[in-house]
Amino acid sequence: MTIIVHHLNNSRSQRILWLLEELGEAYDVRRYERDRKTMRAPDALRAVHPLGRSPVVEVDGHRLIETGAIMEYLVARAGGRFGAPTDAEGAIRWRQFLHYAEGSMMPPLLALLVVGKLGLLGRPARPTVQGMLDDHLDWLESELASRPYFAGPDFSAADMMMSFPIEASRARGGLDESRPHLIGWLERIQARPAYQAALRTGGHYAYA
Amino acid sequence: MTIIVHHLNNSRSQRILWLLEELGEAYDVRRYERDRKTMRAPDALRAVHPLGRSPVVEVDGHRLIETGAIMEYLVARAGGRFGAPTDAEGAIRWRQFLHYAEGSMMPPLLALLVVGKLGLLGRPARPTVQGMLDDHLDWLESELASRPYFAGPDFSAADMMMSFPIEASRARGGLDESRPHLIGWLERIQARPAYQAALRTGGHYAYA
Numbered sequence: 001m002t003i004i005v006h007h008l009n010n011s012r013s014q015r016i017l018w019l020l021e022e023l024g025e026a027y028d029v030r031r032y033e034r035d036r037k038t039m040r041a042p043d044a045l046r047a048v049h050p051l052g053r054s055p056v057v058e059v060d061g062h063r064l065i066e067t068g069a070i071m072e073y074l075v076a077r078a079g080g081r082f083g084a085p086t087d088a089e090g091a092i093r094w095r096q097f098l099h100y101a102e103g104s105m106m107p108p109l110l111a112l113l114v115v116g117k118l119g120l121l122g123r124p125a126r127p128t129v130q131g132m133l134d135d136h137l138d139w140l141e142s143e144l145a146s147r148p149y150f151a152g153p154d155f156s157a158a159d160m161m162m163s164f165p166i167e168a169s170r171a172r173g174g175l176d177e178s179r180p181h182l183i184g185w186l187e188r189i190q191a192r193p194a195y196q197a198a199l200r201t202g203g204h205y206a207y208a
Numbered sequence: 209m210t211i212i213v214h215h216l217n218n219s220r221s222q223r224i225l226w227l228l229e230e231l232g233e234a235y236d237v238r239r240y241e242r243d244r245k246t247m248r249a250p251d252a253l254r255a256v257h258p259l260g261r262s263p264v265v266e267v268d269g270h271r272l273i274e275t276g277a278i279m280e281y282l283v284a285r286a287g288g289r290f291g292a293p294t295d296a297e298g299a300i301r302w303r304q305f306l307h308y309a310e311g312s313m314m315p316p317l318l319a320l321l322v323v324g325k326l327g328l329l330g331r332p333a334r335p336t337v338q339g340m341l342d343d344h345l346d347w348l349e350s351e352l353a354s355r356p357y358f359a360g361p362d363f364s365a366a367d368m369m370m371s372f373p374i375e376a377s378r379a380r381g382g383l384d385e386s387r388p389h390l391i392g393w394l395e396r397i398q399a400r401p402a403y404q405a406a407l408r409t410g411g412h413y414a415y416a
Contacts, residue, residue: 096273
C-alpha cells in the first residue's frame with residue numbers, strides 16, 4: 001500500500017516528503033495550492049481532514065496529521081532509521097526537539113507574521129516577539145556549538161523537524177551569519193541529496 | 209532520587225504536577241513567580257535552563273524541557289500508565305494530541321494574546337486569528353462527540369496535554385457552552401482528585 005502525502009505547496013508538508021526521500025519509501029503526492037493572494041490553503045484540504053491543514057498522510061490504512069507525530073510513526077515503521085540515538089541523553093534530546101520545533105519555536109514566528117501583517121500598527125509588539133525568538137536562536141546556536149546535529153553526532157528526524165522553524169527564522173526572523181553554527185547546520189542539511197529530491201517533488205518552497 | 213519540578217506559577221508546568229499526582233510519584237517543587245506587571249518569568253529560571261521557560265524537570269540525572277517530551281518520558285518511566293491505548297488508531301491519536309496541543313493549537317492562542325496586547329491597533333488582525341482558533345475548537349468538539357477522551361475511552365496523558373490550550377480557549381479564546389462536548393470534558397478532567405491536588409501544590413492558576 002503506497003503512502004499518500006497530501007502536500008500543500010510551500011508548507012510544513014515539505015518535511016514529510018524529505019523524510020520519505022531519506023527513507024527511500026515509495027509515495028504518491030496529492031497536490032494543493034495556496035491562494036496566491038491570501039496564501040491560505042484551499043478548501044479542498046478540508047475534504048481530507050476537517051482542520052484543512054497540511055500535512056496529512058495516509059499510511060497503513062490510517063490518516064495521520066501533526067508533523068511530529070507523522071515523523072514518529074514513519075520512523076518507527078522504518079525500524080527506527082533517523083530515530084532516537086541509543087544513549088539516554090541523545091534519546092531525550094531527540095524527543096525534545098521533535099516537540100520543541102513546533103511547540104516552542106514556531107509560535108513566536110507565527111506571532112511575528114501576524115504582527116508583520118499589521119504593518120505600522122503592529123510595530124509596538126515587534127520587539128517583544130523578536131525578543132522571544134532571539135532567546136530561541138541564542139540557545140540553539142549554543143546547542144550546535146557542541147555537536148553537529150540536534151540529537152547528537154548523527155543526522156536524524158530531529159533535524160528534519162527543526163529545519164522549518166530555522167528556515168523561517170532565516171527568511172523573516174533575523175537569523176544571519178552572526179550565528180554561524182545554525183547557518184552551517186542549515187547549509188549541511190539543505191545540501192543533502194534527499195532534501196534536494198524532496199524540493200523537486202514538492203515544488204516552490206520559499207525557505208530553501 | 210526524587211523528581212524536581214521547576215515550577216513557574218500559572219504556567220505550562222501545572223500539567224507536569226498533575227501528571228506526577230496522577231502517577232503517585234514523589235517530587236519536589238522549586239517555585240518561580242511571574243513578574244506581576246509584565247507576567248514574565250523571572251531571570252532565575254535562566255539559571256536552570258538558558259531558555260528561561262517552564263517547565264524544567266530533573267529526573268534520573270537528566271534535565272528535561274518541553275512539556276510533551278517530559279510527559280512521554282514520565283509515562284514511559286511509569287511503565288506506560290496514561291500512555292497510548294493498545295489499538296493502532298488509539299495509539300496514533302495519543303501521539304497526535306501530544307504534539308497537537310502545543311504544536312498546532314497554542315500558536316493561535318499566543319497570537320491572540322499578542323494582538324490583544326495591541327488593543328485597538330491589533331483589532332484588524334483579530335478576526336483572522338480567532339478564525340484559526342475556531343477551526344481548532346470546531347474540530348475538537350467533533351472529536352469528543354464520538355468518545356469521552358482525546359485518545360479513546362480512557363483518560364490519558366493526551367488529555368493532560370490538551371488541558372492547557374482548552375483552558376486558555378475557555379479563558380480568552382471564546383470557548384463556551386455552545387461546544388458542550390469540550391465543556392463537559394473540561395469539567396470531568398478538572399474534577400479529578402489529582403488535578404485538584406496539583407492545583408493546591410502549584411498555587412494560583414488562572415485557567416482552573
